[in-house]
Amino acid sequence: MATQPIQLQDQDRILNDEGVLRTGADENFLAVSRFRFDSGVEESGAEQIESGTCEVRTGTSSVLPWIVPTTKELPRASFQVLQAWVGVVTEVADAEFQAELHDQTNPERSREVASFLVEEVSNEDHELIAKGAVFYWSVGYRVSPSGQKDRVSSIRFRRLPAWSRRDIEQAEGRAEEWLRLFAPAP
Amino acid sequence: MPQLPELGPSVGTLEVSVFGPGIGECVLVHIGAGEWIVVDSCIDRRRKEPVAISYLRSLGVDLASVKLIVATHWHDDHVGGIAAVLDACPRATFACSAALMTKEFLTAVEASRRATTESMGSGLGELAAVFDILSKRAPSGSRPSSVGPKWLSQDVVVLKREAQGDCPPVAIHALSPSAGSQTRALMAIARLVGPPGSTRRVAVSEDPNSLSVVLLVEIGDRLALLGGDLEQDADPLTGWNAVLTSQVPGRARLFKVPHHGSQNADNPQVWQLRLTSTPTALVTPFTRSGLPRASDLRRMAAYGADVLCSGPSQGPRPPRRDAAVEKTAQAVARDRRVLEGALGHIRIRWDAGTEPTVELFNGAYRHSAVA
Numbered sequence: 183m184a185t186q187p188i189q190l191q192d193q194d195r196i197l198n199d200e201g202v203l204r205t206g207a208d209e210n211f212l213a214v215s216r217f218r219f220d221s222g223v224e225e226s227g228a229e230q231i232e233s234g235t236c237e238v239r240t241g242t243s244s245v246l247p248w249i250v251p252t253t254k255e256l257p258r259a260s261f262q263v264l265q266a267w268v269g270v271v272t273e274v275a276d277a278e279f280q281a282e283l284h285d286q287t288n289p290e291r292s293r294e295v296a297s298f299l300v301e302e303v304s305n306e307d308h309e310l311i312a313k314g315a316v317f318y319w320s321v322g323y324r325v326s327p328s329g330q331k332d333r334v335s336s337i338r339f340r341r342l343p344a345w346s347r348r349d350i351e352q353a354e355g356r357a358e359e360w361l362r363l364f365a366p367a368p
Numbered sequence: 369m370p371q372l373p374e375l376g377p378s379v380g381t382l383e384v385s386v387f388g389p390g391i392g393e394c395v396l397v398h399i400g401a402g403e404w405i406v407v408d409s410c411i412d413r414r415r416k417e418p419v420a421i422s423y424l425r426s427l428g429v430d431l432a433s434v435k436l437i438v439a440t441h442w443h444d445d446h447v448g449g450i451a452a453v454l455d456a457c458p459r460a461t462f463a464c465s466a467a468l469m470t471k472e473f474l475t476a477v478e479a480s481r482r483a484t485t486e487s488m489g490s491g492l493g494e495l496a497a498v499f500d501i502l503s504k505r506a507p508s509g510s511r512p513s514s515v516g517p518k519w520l521s522q523d524v525v526v527l528k529r530e531a532q533g534d535c536p537p538v539a540i541h542a543l544s545p546s547a548g549s550q551t552r553a554l555m556a557i558a559r560l561v562g563p564p565g566s567t568r569r570v571a572v573s574e575d576p577n578s579l580s581v582v583l584l585v586e587i588g589d590r591l592a593l594l595g596g597d598l599e600q601d602a603d604p605l606t607g608w609n610a611v612l613t614s615q616v617p618g619r620a621r622l623f624k625v626p627h628h629g630s631q632n633a634d635n636p637q638v639w640q641l642r643l644t645s646t647p648t649a650l651v652t653p654f655t656r657s658g659l660p661r662a663s664d665l666r667r668m669a670a671y672g673a674d675v676l677c678s679g680p681s682q683g684p685r686p687p688r689r690d691a692a693v694e695k696t697a698q699a700v701a702r703d704r705r706v707l708e709g710a711l712g713h714i715r716i717r718w719d720a721g722t723e724p725t726v727e728l729f730n731g732a733y734r735h736s737a738v739a
Contacts, residue, residue, distance in 0.1 A: 265693040270570045271655065282656070282707065290415065292708045293391065295656050295684050296701035314490070314569030321696045333692055342568040349482060350475070350564060357474035358669045360499055363506055364469070364517055 261334075263287075263322040267294075270335075271315045277301070279311055283319070303337050310339035376402075376427040377717055380534040381707040382587045384622050386410075386714045387419045388652030388678045390708050393447030394419050395594055395624055400535035400587055404429065405436040405527070407583065407594055407624075409450035412711055418449030421456055421710060425709070431457045436527055436540070438520070439464040439498070440581040442473075442594030444491040444656065462502060462516035463526060464495075465544050467553040467579035469519045474499075476560035480571060490571040492560070511630035520581050522546045523615050535587030536720065544582035544598050548605030553579035561689075566626060578606055584616055590718050591618050593642060595626030599633045608635035612642070619644050621724065622716055625651045629660030629668065639671040648724060649673040651716050655707050657682040665735045675735035676726065679712035 269281040278299050285291040300311060309316075317339040325331050376398075377383040383398035385655075390410035390713050404424065412419040421719065434457035442464075454462055467473075477499065480492035498517075499608045505515045520526060520542040529538040560571045570647060580596035600608045608626075612635070621644045627633035629651045638648070647670045653661050658681050668675045683706040688694055697704065712732035718724040728734065 252662040264690055265697070272572065278702075283704075291552050291687065292683075292706045294704055294706055295683070296704040298701055302700055305514055310567075312567075312569065313572040314568075316570060319701075321693050322690075327590075333696055335696050337700075343561055344565050344567055345479075348478065348562040350561065353475045353482075353561070354471065355695075356478040360474045360478075360503070361469070361471060363503060365498070 246343060259327055260325045260336055261320075262288045262325065265318050265321045267319045269317045269319055271311060271313055271317070274313060281317070298337070302335070303339065307337070307339040310341070316342065369393055376429060377598070378719065380536070380720060382412035382585075382590045382592070382716075382718045384585075384650070384716045384718075385423065385625070386650045386652060386678055387423070387711055388681075389445075389655055389707075389709060390419060390448065390711045391655075392443075392448050392642075393628075393652035393678075396420055396423060397585055397592065397594075398433070398631060399529070399538045399540075399585070399660050401529075401532050402429070402710075403434050404434045405438065405540070405585075406434060406453055406457070407438045407448040408440055408596075409437075409453050410445070410448045412591075413708060414711070420449075420453045423713075430636035433457050434460045436460060437462050438464045438526075438581060438583065438688070439495070440579060441579055442463060442468065442491040442495055442595075443577075443597070444595065445656075447491045447494040447498075449494075451494055451501060452573035454498055454501050459514075459733070461518055461527075461603070462498060462513055463518040463520050463581075464554075465545050465550075465581050466521040466524075467550040467557070468495075469517075470554060470557060472554070473557045473560070476557065476571060479561045482568075488543045492571050499728065506708075520545075521550065522610065526583065540579055540587045540730075541586075541610045541614075543584055543593075543614045543616060544596070544607075545579050546605060546610030546613070548603065548610055549578045549607060552603075552606055553577035556713050572680075578634075582626070584609055584618060584620065586618060590720065592621035592624070594624040595633070596624075597627045599627055599631070600635045601632075604690045608633070608638050611635075612637055618642075622718075623647045623648055623649050623673070625660075625668065627659070628657075629664040630650055630654075630657075631664060634664075634667065634670075639673075643673075645672060647671075647673045648716065648726070649675045650716070651675065652675045652707075653679050653681045654675065655705065657708065658682055669735055676714045676728065676732065677735060678714050678732045679709050680731065683707050683709050 192250050204341050266286040267283040268286055269283050271279050271281050273280040278297050283294040283296060300308060317337055322335045323331050373495045380400055381398060387394045387398040388410060390412060392410035393408055394410045395407040399405060406420045409418050409420055412422045437454055437457060439450055453458060458627045477492050477496045480490060481496055502515055502517060522542060522544055524542045526540040526542055577597040577599045580598040582596050582598050583594040585592045598607055599620040619642055623643055636657045653659060660681055665675050684708055686704050710731045713729040714732045716724045
């Protein structure tokens with residue numbers, strides 16, 4: 183076990199080689215899972231979230247002045263995917279959207295179409311709901327570190343990179359070549 | 369399941385075969401003398417290839433006898449696999465709407481290659497593959513006119529052939545897009561690729577069908593009007609209103625109904641002025657939108673048409689998955705449907721001086737039989 187202690191100095195955000203540590207407005211903690219808190223408090227209320235981080239809701243920072251990096255595995259939540267689709271939004275109405283679904287679990291299956299309520303999508307993704315937007319839809323079991331098993335549906339929209347000026351200029355260059363080649367004969 | 373027919377049409381027979389929905393439609397026309405044209409394309413999932421290829425091969429047709437391949441517009445339900453069809457047909461001329469011959473559209477086609485990392489098409493990617501093939505067929509940068517693309521607009525002659533033996537003369541004209549339709553399409557095309565800094569998405573047109581090609585196929589006195597996806601609006605210079613101003617004469621007996629029979633593609637004057645009094649209406653479903661609706665079929669029948677549809681308007685229910693998946697999926701997603709049902713086939717064979725013969729395969733049906 184690595185035992186180099188890291189002292190908590192900045193209550194807002196601490197970056198170091200081992201990962202990210204952050205305190206929230208209420209002085210609760212978010213920490214990457216390879217940290218554990220000295221005194222074993224991490225066992226109480228620790229919850230794994232998707233990105234591999236570990237949310238620890240304990241007391242204030244004054245209770246936990248030291249953090250010890252460790253290679254010891256903490257109890258992790260897991261997500262067992264039973265079925266996954268990639269969707270493309272084809273229509274958007276006020277409170278719902280229609281999408282075409284491509285089966286990622288069994289790609290040989292035919293495409294499907296379905297309607298979703300916008301409220302099924304995380305609030306932070308609402309701004310991404312638009313015609314042509316791509317999202318992942320997964321259905322599976324989430325098992326908490328304590329072993330509790332929940333069947334869940336997760337819709338996450340892709341944050342595709344924005345068009346760059348270079349992308350568009352390259353496409354325009356090719357378009358001009360095609361225009362020259364494909365122009366009607368005089 | 370009925371097997372695909374094995375006997376090809378006779379030398380002088382006009383055949384119009386309509387396939388759908390393989391997420392879309394494909395129309396094959398035998399123009400006599402063993403020559404064929406392909407209008408739009410969809411995939412035969414059973415054979416994992418474009419239905420145009422699988423059907424023509426089932427008839428023993430040499431794909432070199434395909435003279436013309438037309439993409440009426442760029443939507444994925446009309447161009448699925450069309451690049452593979454072009455690749456397999458070495459002597460075919462490729463033709464598409466003149467509305468696509470703009471820097472904005474070709475930029476969108478090229479940009480589609482890098483729009484997303486997913487292998488989900490918008491139709492633009494299929495056209496990118498088409499243009500790549502055409503580029504390779506243009507030696508040293510010079511393009512033989514027989515290669516294409518031939519840019520189609522109202523009243524353009526698409527193909528002409530003199531009478532040959534038992535085959536009467538053939539003329540194929542484009543009746544759309546009009547100049548007005550092309551202008552309208554330009555505005556939508558300009559929005560396909562956002563400005564720098566905008567989010568990449570799969571291209572979805574906001575103004576879908578004003579640029580669609582419509583073809584009038586004449587073999588002697590037998591005429592077929594292939595309506596593509598052209599829609600109707602109040603503007604006299606666009607859509608079907610503009611088609612009615614075409615200088616190309618003739619009333620068609622066979623009508624590939626536009627836009628899957630939807631109300632917004634219907635112009636009563638087309639039935640009065642461009643079709644015979646007892647036309648045969650050929651309809652393909654669009655399962656994404658549940659077209660044609662029962663009211664659409666009734667409306668066409670009321671015009672006096674014999675209404676044939678290549679399949680049901682709704683796709684089947686999705687296959688049942690793991691019970692836990694089904695329970696959750698049904699709670700989250702409503703109206704889940706499979707897009708691709710069985711690929712139905714309507715076949716019309718029509719010899720000079722006779723009535724057209726109708727054959728229905730693989731789920732295609734006659735409206736009056738189920739009304």
